Amino acid sequence: MSIAVATAVSLGTTSAAFAVSPPRAGKSTPAATAPLCRVSSARSAQDFPVLPSAERERKRLGRTNARADFQPTGYALKPGGTLKVSLGELPKGATAEAVIGTYGYGRGAKPEQPRRHTLVKGSNAIPDAEGGVVWIRVSSEDAGSAGPVPITFGTQDVNEIPVFCDGKTHPGSWRRAIENSQLKDDHSPVQIVGKHVVLTVWRSSALKYADHDPGALLRAYENILRAEDRIAAIGSSSGEAPESPLRILASERLSGDPNATNYRISLPAGGAEGMLTVAGLKGAWGVWHELGHMQQQASWTPKALTETSVNVYSLAAQRSFQEEPSKAAPYDKKAHDFLDDPRPDKKFEDNKNFYVRLVMLEQLRAAFGDQFFTALHKEVRAHEQVAGDAQRRKNFMVLSSKIAGKDLTRFFTEWGWKPDESTRSAVAALHLRAPAKDPARIHLAAPTQVTSVVRAADGQLTLSGTAEPNSRLKTTSTPKGSWWDPVTNVPAHAGADGTFTLKTARTFNGQVAVTSYDSAGHALHESNHYTLPTPTHVQSAVRGKDRWITLSGTAAPNSRLKTTTNPAVGWYDPETGAPAHADADGTFTLKTKRTIKGRAAVKSYDPKTGRPLAESPHVALKDS
Numbered sequence: 001m002s003i004a005v006a007t008a009v010s011l012g013t014t015s016a017a018f019a020v021s022p023p024r025a026g027k028s029t030p031a032a033t034a035p036l037c038r039v040s041s042a043r044s045a046q047d048f049p050v051l052p053s054a055e056r057e058r059k060r061l062g063r064t065n066a067r068a069d070f071q072p073t074g075y076a077l078k079p080g081g082t083l084k085v086s087l088g089e090l091p092k093g094a095t096a097e098a099v100i101g102t103y104g105y106g107r108g109a110k111p112e113q114p115r116r117h118t119l120v121k122g123s124n125a126i127p128d129a130e131g132g133v134v135w136i137r138v139s140s141e142d143a144g145s146a147g148p149v150p151i152t153f154g155t156q157d158v159n160e161i162p163v164f165c166d167g168k169t170h171p172g173s174w175r176r177a178i179e180n181s182q183l184k185d186d187h188s189p190v191q192i193v194g195k196h197v198v199l200t201v202w203r204s205s206a207l208k209y210a211d212h213d214p215g216a217l218l219r220a221y222e223n224i225l226r227a228e229d230r231i232a233a234i235g236s237s238s239g240e241a242p243e244s245p246l247r248i249l250a251s252e253r254l255s256g257d258p259n260a261t262n263y264r265i266s267l268p269a270g271g272a273e274g275m276l277t278v279a280g281l282k283g284a285w286g287v288w289h290e291l292g293h294m295q296q297q298a299s300w301t302p303k304a305l306t307e308t309s310v311n312v313y314s315l316a317a318q319r320s321f322q323e324e325p326s327k328a329a330p331y332d333k334k335a336h337d338f339l340d341d342p343r344p345d346k347k348f349e350d351n352k353n354f355y356v357r358l359v360m361l362e363q364l365r366a367a368f369g370d371q372f373f374t375a376l377h378k379e380v381r382a383h384e385q386v387a388g389d390a391q392r393r394k395n396f397m398v399l400s401s402k403i404a405g406k407d408l409t410r411f412f413t414e415w416g417w418k419p420d421e422s423t424r425s426a427v428a429a430l431h432l433r434a435p436a437k438d439p440a441r442i443h444l445a446a447p448t449q450v451t452s453v454v455r456a457a458d459g460q461l462t463l464s465g466t467a468e469p470n471s472r473l474k475t476t477s478t479p480k481g482s483w484w485d486p487v488t489n490v491p492a493h494a495g496a497d498g499t500f501t502l503k504t505a506r507t508f509n510g511q512v513a514v515t516s517y518d519s520a521g522h523a524l525h526e527s528n529h530y531t532l533p534t535p536t537h538v539q540s541a542v543r544g545k546d547r548w549i550t551l552s553g554t555a556a557p558n559s560r561l562k563t564t565t566n567p568a569v570g571w572y573d574p575e576t577g578a579p580a581h582a583d584a585d586g587t588f589t590l591k592t593k594r595t596i597k598g599r600a601a602v603k604s605y606d607p608k609t610g611r612p613l614a615e616s617p618h619v620a621l622k623d624s
Contacts, residue, residue: 002522007184009317019554020417021055021379021382021383026220026562030078030572040267042072042156043073043153043155043160044152044153044155045073045150045151045152045256046073046136046151046152046153047148047150047442048136048138048148048149048200049071049138049147049149049385049444050094050138050139050140050147050148050149050248051069051138051139051140051147051245051246052069052139052140052141052244052245053140053141054066054067054068054069054139054246054262054263054576055137057069057244057246058142058484059385060241060244060379060381061234061241061297062297062298062299062377062385063294063295063296063297063298064297064298064301064534065250065260065261065263065292065293065294065296066246066263067244067246067247067263067294068103068135068198068246068247068249068263068264069137069139069246070099070135070136070137070250071135071136071138071153071497072133072135072161072163072193072198073134073135073136073153074160075133075134075153075158075159075160075161076131076133076134076158076159076160076161076183076188076189076577077100077128077131077132077134077157078131078157078158078159079128079129079131080127080128080129080131081128081131081156081157082126082128082156082157083098083100083117083124083125083126083128083134083153083154083157083160084123084124084125084126084153084154084156084157084159084351085098085119085121085123085124085126085151085152085153085154086122086124086151086153086154086166086248086333087120087121087122087124087149087151088121088149088150088151089121089149089150090121090138090149091140091147092423093140093141093142094139094140094149095118095120095137095138095139095166095207096119096135096136096137096138096149096151096292097116097119097137097514098116098117098119098124098126098136098137099114099115099116099117099133099134099136099137099560100114100115100126100128100131100132100133100134100188101113101115101130101265102114102132102135102200102251102264103135103249103251103262103264103576104200104249104250104251104253104263104264104265104266104267104268105133105189105200105249105253106131106251106253106254106266107187107250107253107254108252108253108255109253109254109255109256110256111251111253112130112132112264114132114135115128115130116137116572121528121570122358123408130177131139132189133161133189133191133200133445134153134158135172135262136151145318155277156382157583159182160181160182160243160505161181161183161188161189161190161191162177162178162180162181162190162191162203162206163173163190163193164177164189164191164192164193164195164214164215166192166194166214166215167191167215168196168220168477169214171213171214171215174210174214175207175210175211178190178203178206178207178210180329180346181203183203183599184203185203186203186204187202187203187204187300187431188202188203189202189203190199190202190203190205190206191204191444192206192214192217192218192276193219194221194247194304195218195219195247195371196221196222196225196243196247196248197225197247197248197249197250197252198248198249198250199250199275199276200249200250200251200252201251201252201272201275202272202569205252205272205275205276205472206276208264208272208562209272209276209277211272211585212277212278213408214276215525215592216278216563217276217277217278217281217429219279220278220282221250221281222580222593223289223317223320223550224287224317224320226290227313227316227317227319227320227322228288228292228313228316229243229296229310230316230370230374231313231316231373231374231377232297232373232374232377233377233378234376236299239245239378241377241378241381242296247265248263248264248265248291248294248372249264249265249292250264250267250275250287251265251266251267252266252267252268252269252275253266253267253268253269253282254268254269255268255269255270255326256268257285257291257524258271258287258289259290259291260291260293260294261293263598265287265290265291265293265294266290266357267286267287267290268407270425271284271286271287272285273584274286274287276445279557280295282321282434282501285314285318285327288314288317288318289310289311289314290311291313291317292310292311292312292313292314292317296309296310296313296599297377297391298385298386299380299383299385299392299395299397300380300386300387300392300395300396300399300500301392302389302390302392302393302396302423304348304349304355304393305358305387305396308354308357308358308361309361309616311328311354311355311358311361312361312365314327314372315327315328315358315362316446319359326362326444327355327358327384327541328355328359328361328444328519329354329444330355330614331355331356331358331359332357332359332443332444334353335351335359335360335441335444337357337358338351338415338416339414339415339440339563343519346416347416347418348353348360348415348416348417349416350416353518354406359444360415362444362575363411363439363440363442363444364400364404365441366439366442366444367404367435367437367439367442368403368404369553372400372403372404373521375403375552376399376403376577376581378428379402379403381400384584389456390460391523391566392424392428393417394419394420394422394423395421396421397401397409397412397417397423397427397561398426398427398430400412401427401432402430402432404435405432406432406433406434406435407427407430407432407433407434407435407557408427408434408435408439409423409424409427409434410434410438410440411438411440413439414438415440415509417614431478434527443569447464447467447468447525447572448464448465448467448468448471448514448516448524448525448527449465449467449472449527449528450464450512450513450514450527450528450530451452451464451465451466451534451608452465452611452612453512453530453533454533454614454615454616455532455533455535455536455613455614456612457567457601457615457617457618458614458617460504461503461504461505461512461532462501462502462503463475463500463501463502463503463504463512463514463530463620464498464500464501465499465500465527466494466498466499466513467494467498467500467514467516467524467527467532468494468498468516468518468525468527469494469497469498469577470493470494470495470496471493471494471515471516471517471518471524471592472485472491472492472493472516472517472518472519472521473492473494473500473502473514473515473517474486474487474492474515475502475504475506475512475514476488476506476508476513476515477506477507477508477512478508479508479513479526479529483515483523484506485504486503486504487504487505489508489603492540494505494516500514502514505600506542507532508529510531510532511529511530511531511532512529512532513526513527513528513529513530513531514526514527516523527599532586532614533556533604533613533614534554534555534556534557534559534586534604534614535554535555535616536553536554536555536556536559536561536601536602536603536604536613536614536615536616537553537554537616538551538552538601538602538616538617538619539552539553539554540552540553540555540622541599541600541619541621541622542621542622542623542624543621543622543623543624544624545587545624546553547593548591548592548593549591549592549593549594549595549600549621550589550590551563551589551590551592551602552587552588552589553584553587553588553602553616554582554586554587554588555586555588555602555604555614555616556582556584556586556606556611556613556614557582557583557584557586558581558583558584558603558607559581559582559605559606559607559613560573560579560580560581560604560605560606560607560610561580561582561588561590561602561603561604562574562580562599562602562603562605563592563593563600563602563603564596564601564603565593565595565596565607566596567596567601567603567615571603571605571612572594574590574591575591575593575594576592581605583609588602590602595621596618598620598621599618599619599620599621600618600619600620600621601616601617601618601619602615602616603615603616
């Protein structure tokens, strides 16, 4: 069967499904209040809230990686300098450290190795040969009610670094703050501090994207982290674990693959746009993936799932943007080729592509809904962490059956997991029946999906996608209201193969959608809400004496731009011989000799996929 992976289908789930063990005593109490950004114009004297320790929070939430229990100060120690710190009274049970250097950050391919120094009440002098960003760790195993700890910094061997504090720093002053920073080197640190993330990036990268609102960027990070929290059953609703006040460090370095480990994710400089702009982050699967590693639970993640189960969180982030089919959907055929392989010796690990493996997890979510994974996270937190690869494999198979309320032995066998006798016995002891419909037969194809939108010169939109074969398709300007045949008032239908193309002018909130209907007029499925492409406009078309026409205007940032003499025949790169692209801010200037009935136009294309985006209105020429 082919189903929308965002919707659970009935597999005969019994009332035993999603029966989760109660939380361990003392493990679900709310952590300390999330700290505000403490950096201000008077940096030398700061108050630091007492946070729960990184290890305490890691264990409370059952995670593989700990988040950072240390806080930014706005200072960087000079190489060879001595950090002078005066520590005030510590609450009972609390400890304090100075951390010099930033996890995951670096001028080269290898990140820095921070040094940690215990602080004592009163004066502390800490010499350090390497220098680096200064952090303060004030933590306790019981941080719930402890007040802030005052700390005073000596300013002799430190530099202030630019820090954007969410809710405190005005976006309009951000570029000036970076330009006026005491450290002028391109690779000197700049920080953007939010509630749950601290970005530490090069000054050159911060300057490049300084006109992008860091506050909006932090809200985009919060959106991703909330989506990943929801699938992990973390939040303020009944039965959810309280969110942690600890932050994730997102740090820039020269090169290498993105990666994550305790405290931080580390991203190469080549991906700075995805790290520092809302538009970039919205499509930065790699960033979502590394943030997902900071959510991952060890107890149900054997080695075979390390780079796969992390994408349960990445997909949650993707769904929060509601734009594309599941990242796993293109690998559905390869997954079913494997499932249909009758060899008894096949192994899950034979699938070298992690997205093929991800189809297995998406089938579970499709069969039992998002609550399958929320219940799985709750169940893991209700018990001590499981160690050892074989035990984690067993734990995942047994817990999956318990949570689904169905014996999933056959499902895991089809996926080459080879449940051993101990695992089979543990599942049998649950006294569950096999599902009426095998989840391994589920195909990850969205029933109704808009996959492409092209904006014509007259503003008309051409939608392409997939739906139930021969279904009738309608559009709307109010999704919660009525749906109508396209503006041509001629019914539109999907073909016998399920593909469709239709034209409409109806939009809502900068998006477009389609609902499919059966022959009796009953609604079948509402599609994803697809964000419209940025319009393409030619603002100036000036023809020189040499007959070359200089076109200037706006289009989607970085989009590829083409011209033509006949839109019905095709669009082509400008005759200058090199592809033309809009700049990062969406502006462009290009030269061409092509006109359409004496007028000029440009069409923009996705620079990665080549998919058409928007055709500009046709404008009159002016002679120079």
